[in-house]
Amino acid sequence: MRYLLVTFIDMERSLKQRPHYLVEYLRGNGSLHVLSIKYGQKVGKRKIKNCGDYINIAVECRFIDLFNENFLYDRLEPNSYYDVVICEGPWAGLLGIRLKDRGQARLYVYEDIDYFPAFFEYDYIYEIVRSMENRCMTKADVIFSVSNTLKELRSSYIDKNKIYLSPNGIEKINKTTDLKENIILYAGTIDEWSGLDLVIRAYSEITTVETRSRLLIYGDGKMTKEYNNMINRLKIADRAFIKGKISHKKLLDIYSRSLIGLCLLKPTELVRYSFPIKLIEYMASGLLVIATKCGDMERIINESGSGILIDYGKEQIKDAILQLLGMNAIKRQEMMSNGIEYAKRYKWDNIFEDELSVIRARLQV
Structure with a gap:
């Protein structure tokens, strides 16, 4: 199985977050490429790093570049093909749509990790992002929403049969001291x-x-x-x-x-x-x-x-x-x-095993 994960977390510099744990899980389940975004002025610069059991492709951009639907697509190798492309958020979702429409992905999965319009104060940008988000989810084969409230919102206007709950989690139960400090x-x-x-x-x-x-x-x-x-x-x-x-x-x-x-x-x-x-x-x-x-x-x-x-x-x-x-x-x-x-x-391994079970079932349909 060949996977592409598209994330707006800098995989090399940021603290461990959801995509880091997803990478740890997926890299043992097939061939994995990760397209991660870092913000900077060297627009379009790519840094490809072989991390042993996956390839990380770091792309530098400005925020405005993400509204260009061709920007991320042009940073991939021509004619790249993936069985599954997993996209976190609407800007990543635009790439998922493009790959699926061009026959370069069998399954396009949208990770619904936030209500992204709410990050923006200006109504104009809010509406643009809301429209992008809706388009990306309407076109997705599968949606994994991170919270019950988000899943309920999406189910009110998108086919609920393709929406699944996939919360955030933990790696393990942490050892705790018997005597807590105040x-x-x-x-x-x-x-x-x-x-x-x-x-x-x-x-x-x-x-x-x-x-x-x-x-x-x-x-x-x-x-x-x-x-x-x-x-x-x-x-x-x-x-x-x-x-x-x-x-x-x-x-x-x-x-x-x-x-x-x-x-x-x-x-x-x-x-x-x-x-x-x-x-x-x-x-x-x-x-x-x-x-x-x-x-x-x-x-x-x-x-x-x-x-x-x-x-x-x-x-x-x-x-x-x-x-x-x-x-x-x-x-x-x-x-x-x-x-x-x-x-x-809420252990990550269980959360991602549930995701992968849904993905495998969808690929067999």
């Missing part, structure tokens, strides 16, 4: 929708009544400087820290020692259809979770019994953190065990 943790993108502005304000009030905890924030993003300034203005720089990016291995070590994991994302359209991978990673490491009542986060916390759901607000965040910090050991251990057990449903 670390309140956020890991992920530092953006306006991350909810960190309310978290920092709530934590500044917590420090006036509680003295043992620390707030640790791992990641980066456009709001990093603003939130660092906020920490300094509120005079909590001795208790709250933005640590930046670290390796996934080091992050898992922090998880294992931490007590509370925050997934207090602002309930926007983007968040409503997302499946935050941090939620399952927190559970797999035995963290107590606080999450916003929005999208799949609400369902996951209700099903797992691993934490607290709250409405999005500063006072609600403050009360939830104080509740978990003051929780008795028996109840705390029960929540941790619930989360670990629930996370076992």
